[in-house]
Amino acid sequence: MAARIRARALRMVHHAHASHIGSCLSMADLLAVLYQAVLRVDPKRPDRPQRDRFILSKGHGGAALYAVLAERGFFPLDWLETYCDDGARLAGHCTHHGVPGVEFSTGSLGHGLSLGCGVALAAKHDGVSCRVFVQLSDGECDEGSLWEAALFAPHHHLDNLIAIVDYNKGQGFGTVAEVLNLEPLADKWRSFGWAVREIDGHDHAQILDAFQAAPFEPQQPSVILAHTVKGKGVSFMENKLAWHYKSPTDEQLAAALAELGETP
């Protein structure tokens, strides 16, 4: 599944000459495990009130989310071929309008964790046993609004809320360490009252174990710091800042798909 998400996202950004392929590739394994083995969601009933929620706060990774949703049958695979086209449904940044399975429209960073807090609070109030997963980026942790939500969730004992940081160490102008250092990131979350687990965000066994184990502590929200590689799976894209922006040429697409063992 992860390879298919990567291949489809590559084809989409190639088709649309779009950015952010590196950010799609770094979270592909997280999405694959979530949608194959963790989330209680039903493609036939995407609005079922008891469903688990997945909120892509890093909305710039929309291509990867659309890919996994289409793979799971939330909408036809051929929608992916119109990604970013004039008048098409699938916008570059996640849009929920007319797209089954997308919970919220996102794209501006620092919004998703608050949305997740609201959903988790409603579920607690209503006695619904769903879990709410919010996928954050590391660059997004620069946003002050994120830390407002990070204060809120432990205060309200939202143990049904699981944040995942796609910690690929890259952001707009360089590495996280260069642009605005986040370290010690685990300590920051811990000091805000979150139960923290650090994993290799490409190791499916570790990912599954963390998702199944959450909440890690009773009465506390959980955060998974998923150490990832930006551009993971395509050797010439890995850890290259340029792939936050560039879209692959025909030749680069073919080479990337070959590395993934996918047909062009």
Add this chain to the structure above:
Amino acid sequence: MRTAFIKTLCELAATDDRIWLLTGDLGFSVLEPFRDQFASRFVNVGVAEQNMTGVAAGLASCGKIVFTYSIANFPTIRCLEQVRNDVCYNDLPVKVVSVGGGFAYGAQGYTHHGVEDLAVMRALPNMTVVAPGDPVETELATRALLDVPGPCYLRLGKAREPVVHKRPPTFALGQAIRVRDGGDVTLISTGGMLEHTMHVAGRLAAEHKIEARVLSMHTLKPLDGAAVRAAARETGGVVTVEEHSVTGGLGSAVADALAAMDPPHGPLRKYGAPDRLNRRIGCQTYLRTLGGDLVELVRDLLKRTPK
């Protein structure tokens, strides 16, 4: 107005368990009745308006009708992108409530002057924008907001505003209330300026034999364009009256309505806070006169209008 709002919200919440109230740690001595009666649907989110608005959107996505509450610019401009994206883009029933719109906190300085909120909220695509004229309209508007499926902005004054409507008027969102009849000129008021507008209309009649029609334009969006056009056709001119910048608020909305109308129609003047940085502080009554003397503005307008 805030008292009428919270009283009405409590009445509504007693029979509608979808209603939640979030506050950004403001509303001391106002919100307690709701908190005490509906503790599980009341959240003081702390001084964190961005998170408040996102949380409200998350709750609303689960079938709740969520009111967010703070003062002046804090629930609107401070968290504008959350209102725009989380609430409006996702088209969720979040009702943003601001207390102390205009110059209610006038002595506190420019940070606390809510004089751009109507312009900003009006620019959001599926936002219903309401600024009731008195406590009676506040109650009616609060009830009406529940029937709007999408986002709303309710801009209130503060406390002890006088009751203008001695009897409850017929109220519908998007429909101006004609509070006074008159054929010489039309004064269109929004929000808490209604009482002052009625006072000015009385003076115009008593001192200058000018009979003014007065409309309470409690809903800025959708605007009652028909009432505006009728006023421009049937009376000698239109003057908008607002406790807000003359840029982007009621005056601009009415100008838009008139721009879409074929001539002939009467002239338009906008009375409100001038479009410049206001460093002046003072009480509400004092700051409301930043736009000059409303009686003189109306007289001047009519002098220039050919009969």
